[in-house]
Amino acid sequence: MPKPARAIQGNFASDTIDVLTGPDGEPRYLLADDPTREFSYRSPFILELEITRRCNLRCVHCYAHAENRDFGDELTFADFCRVLDQGRSAGIRDLSLTGGEVFMHPQFFDILDAGLARGYDVRFVTNATLVDEPRLQALCARPIKLITVSLDAISPAVHERVRGPGSHRPALDGIDLLIAAGFPLSIITAFSRLNIEDFDALLGFCVERGLTWQVQMTSAKGRCPRSITFSPDEYYAFGERVAAAIAARPPITIVSMDDLNTFSLLQPLGDLWRFWQGLCVGGLLNIFVRATGEVTPCSALAFPECVVGNVRRDSLAAICAEERCRKALAWHRPDALTGACASCPQRQECSGGCPEILLCMCKARTENEYCYRHIEERRILAEALGDG
Numbered sequence: 001m002p003k004p005a006r007a008i009q010g011n012f013a014s015d016t017i018d019v020l021t022g023p024d025g026e027p028r029y030l031l032a033d034d035p036t037r038e039f040s041y042r043s044p045f046i047l048e049l050e051i052t053r054r055c056n057l058r059c060v061h062c063y064a065h066a067e068n069r070d071f072g073d074e075l076t077f078a079d080f081c082r083v084l085d086q087g088r089s090a091g092i093r094d095l096s097l098t099g100g101e102v103f104m105h106p107q108f109f110d111i112l113d114a115g116l117a118r119g120y121d122v123r124f125v126t127n128a129t130l131v132d133e134p135r136l137q138a139l140c141a142r143p144i145k146l147i148t149v150s151l152d153a154i155s156p157a158v159h160e161r162v163r164g165p166g167s168h169r170p171a172l173d174g175i176d177l178l179i180a181a182g183f184p185l186s187i188i189t190a191f192s193r194l195n196i197e198d199f200d201a202l203l204g205f206c207v208e209r210g211l212t213w214q215v216q217m218t219s220a221k222g223r224c225p226r227s228i229t230f231s232p233d234e235y236y237a238f239g240e241r242v243a244a245a246i247a248a249r250p251p252i253t254i255v256s257m258d259d260l261n262t263f264s265l266l267q268p269l270g271d272l273w274r275f276w277q278g279l280c281v282g283g284l285l286n287i288f289v290r291a292t293g294e295v296t297p298c299s300a301l302a303f304p305e306c307v308v309g310n311v312r313r314d315s316l317a318a319i320c321a322e323e324r325c326r327k328a329l330a331w332h333r334p335d336a337l338t339g340a341c342a343s344c345p346q347r348q349e350c351s352g353g354c355p356e357i358l359l360c361m362c363k364a365r366t367e368n369e370y371c372y373r374h375i376e377e378r379r380i381l382a383e384a385l386g387d388g
């Protein structure tokens with residue numbers, strides 16, 4: 001077996017994936033701890049299941065338009081069980097439950113148990129504000145692979161600016177309860193103009209508690225207003241902070257998410273490129289089923305043009321077997337790039353970067369203005385022309 005070209009931690013915080021180059025030149029994705037597990041569009045690594053869009057909070061940047069109401073069009077428990085069966089038929093063994101807020105689903109523990117009973121390794125994402133003693137006891141009775149808490153600030157004012165009044169104290173208390181109970185925990189933060197001032201405080205919080213920190217950029221989709229998202233230059237400065245934090249070798253793992261892992265000519269920013277997974281792995285490492293039943297290659301690709309089916313009428317196993325996610329992302333390829341991306345030496349390796357960013361932050365989906373290299377070249381040109 002060829003040696004791994006690289007090992008990536010990807011978006012999963014708990015698993016390392018080896019990326020090999022196959023004899024045909026195509027990347028191959030294997031679990032580092034168990035190389036018998038190889039992932040493909042037919043058999044992805046992880047099923048992300050949005051169990052509800054109901055949420056007790058109303059965050060400014062929510063891609064799911066989540067809020068505290070009955071949406072009336074969501075999958076039933078029987079639907080979830082069917083999807084879980086189909087996922088296992090496709091060979092999927094990891095399951096991530098997301099929302100909305102998972103604890104707002106009255107059958108959250110039933111769904112979790114249905115996943116465990118089918119042999120999934122189960123993790124979930126929560127805002128942690130509803131973690132109380134009874135829920136903690138219920139969680140302690142189950143083998144949970146990872147709990148990821150979405151936390152966007154440490155200071156009360158910034159937290160509540162993003163997540164709404166009264167959201168701060170319960171979130172931090174919930175995290176402390178989960179830590180005290182000994183769960184494997186990671187924090188995920190989406191940065192925007194609203195919370196970038198808390199970058200150092202969040203880093204300090206994770207270091208103090210020994211928590212893995214997943215870092216990404218807030219993008220303009222769902223109900224997130226474009227006005228709070230970064231400009232390309234702000235994105236660049238944000239990337240520099242993340243790269244510097246990693247280069248300082250903190251005693252925790254910082255996972256730079258795909259939207260931050262574009263190419264740079266400069267260090268330490270260029271080091272983020274090693275987190276890039278070789279191509280968009282939507283549908284290959286992760287596949288996303290929305291509470292409405294719609295299936296997209298990745299939770300970041302919750303756009304109508306990325307829907308590859310609906311589990312109300314299509315089997316998830318058939319969606320995988322037909323490699324619909326590969327087909328849906330066929331536009332994301334090096335020879336389709338335009339502008340600065342078309343002449344970039346890295347285009348074969350990145351195809352223009354994360355398609356989520358291309359779709360909701362860029363003028364065209366074939367040229368990525370949110371790329372470090374792109375920004376650096378623009379600055380070099382501006383300087384040469386005396387506009388810098």
Ligand code: SF4
Pocket residue numbers: 258259279280281282298299300301353354355356
């Ligand atoms: S859409 Fe972006 S975040 Fe999702 S797998 Fe593709 S590159 Fe990664």
Ligand code: SF4
Pocket residue numbers: 262263337340341342344345346347350351352353368371372373374
């Ligand atoms: S300029 Fe475009 S092709 Fe080049 S590294 Fe950046 S996103 Fe990729």
